[in-house]
Amino acid sequence: MTGPRRRVTQRDIARLSDVSQATVSLVLNNRLDGGVRIAEATRQRVLDAIRETGYVADPVARRMADQYNRIIGVFTYEPVFPSGARDFFHPFLLGLEEQAERLGCDLLLLTSAPVVDGRRRMFADGSRIRLADGCVLLGQEVDRDDLTRLVAEGVPFVSVGRRDDAGGPVPYVGADYPAATAALVRRAAELGHRSLAYVGRGEGPESYADRLRGFHAAAEEAGAAARRLPGAGSEALDAALADGVTALFLEEPADVPAVTAWAAARGLGVPADLSLVALGDPTRPVSIDLDVTGFTIPRREMGRQALDVFFALLKEAETDTQRLLTCEQHDGATLGPVL
Amino acid sequence: MTGPRRRVTQRDIARLSDVSQATVSLVLNNRLDGGVRIAEATRQRVLDAIRETGYVADPVARRMADQYNRIIGVFTYEPVFPSGARDFFHPFLLGLEEQAERLGCDLLLLTSAPVVDGRRRMFADGSRIRLADGCVLLGQEVDRDDLTRLVAEGVPFVSVGRRDDAGGPVPYVGADYPAATAALVRRAAELGHRSLAYVGRGEGPESYADRLRGFHAAAEEAGAAARRLPGAGSEALDAALADGVTALFLEEPADVPAVTAWAAARGLGVPADLSLVALGDPTRPVSIDLDVTGFTIPRREMGRQALDVFFALLKEAETDTQRLLTCEQHDGATLGPVL
């Protein structure tokens, strides 16, 4: 008595409650406009049948009829979630899931397998995004072409993390890296640091550029010397130290162990001889035994608000579609006064 | 002149190449069966139009015409993916995603079902599973009631990891823990070990029970003494050691650091004084500096094959719906001969 279980459809509900399919749809969507009316008794009969059968509208058919299906694609760009980055991205996902549950929508994984040169192009296939009402973008770097096309096609989407314009403004919920970085620079200046170094790329992903921008702006304002070291290599650090740098601002906190190892090798005390500041959370898993001063990215909250912005866009409601959230400053033990 | 551009449809192609929509579809799908034929010239005209316009079939409409919506729910039981377990579960997800891409379907996260006492019940909300064609189950432990209901309702589903019957056979793609464990026991016996200890629960999740079963069976066959220690506590280990145990089989490889710390404290060399075997991969992130002998769970492949089984079930094709995959043995440096 099995056989491939057919989906329960509105026709089934209609038959059960002795009305037409149209009526079922109207009850489901609670349409009151257009002058449509359903008697309360009928409505109840339909709702009962729905409850009994556990009927849910087929999201595909809903999309077909050009409707919302409350499914949101989550597109992640990191090449197959490089194992290291998982921990970093997880809080974002948690925020998304949490808010999705609250808003009663579902998340579709658009992270699908490796495609062209290790990276995924969003439009590589026939645009499965269309299955969903739109999508949320996650990842340090996002393909510019994809972004441009999303904007051009008017697909509702939100980026987790600020993005530069792409043929139009990109809706995002980002972290206020410039402000968070600047605040730490000011703290350092107050503590007497006159020569600071930013360690990292400072370009490429917006999040890097934003940090560096905040760094330079605040340093200039504070009248402190500022430089950038491309990486945490020993030679570069040695040179900076010899040149009078007293505080290092790490773009990538996962570099902390490398820097402390170098400091230990040189017999430098932190923060006695050198201060250390972490600009965010590590994107690679590392064990750090120091209580590093720096800031924390409100990842979970970013995930949550991303969905809020998404729904506002979908409903075309008024809202701030480019949000920068404040990072929490962490007062650790690695930023000290210059002795 | 913007506005969301209308999609190019088969009707457009049909008009352009002066054929019917049906012909376009037939050309696209290259149907040769059913006695349908398209003249080569016509075919080329249609293909040209497709090329010119960049037409791609709307995935939504495709699925609409199909009996299935090609959406597969991924249900995970771990309480919102407890942070430690993420690493462990990720390879399964990768396998699922990879195969989903290959099979042209999408994964819907069903991880956000209402959380009742820290855990999710699948049917708590009644019907979200019905959004999808069926689902894949992921997690160490699966709710028995949910399982029973899935079987009873005939929802197509596959468990990643073997499951005991639940009012009927449960389709699964699991790891062959008994065989993998037994192989290691035999190796130990060959190396002269006569008294072995299994460290762990050995019950609860099927994966634990399976390991213990394989352990006991192989030990008996090899004529070696076998016992089980509930955990890796120092007292238990001391007692076992005092009692002549020369090899420990760890159900949970994340316990390796605890055991090696204990061994170091007792001045025991591994494998000189004591052999160590890891029965699988750590479910919690730990850093292990030893090259531990043991086996690896084919997680990615399990994810992949789970989707294969799922589709076979969906299409009611003949297939082995209860698969146990072979674990890869890893010949490390912690299982040595008894001196």
Place this chain on the structure above:
DNA sequence: TCAAGATGATAATACGTATTATCATCTTGA
């Protein structure tokens, strides 16, 4: 008593694709 308005429901249609049954035309062979 009857017209106008209110009420309640449905038939018809659209969305874009896939497939099957059917049809028209051409070719072949005796």
Place this chain on the structure above:
DNA sequence: TCAAGATGATAATACGTATTATCATCTTGA
């Protein structure tokens, strides 16, 4: 010359939902 088969294409329909135009019946008020 004609029937049978081959060839090439299409009309019709299905998939499951949403919506609009339409219709039938009931109510109301003068």
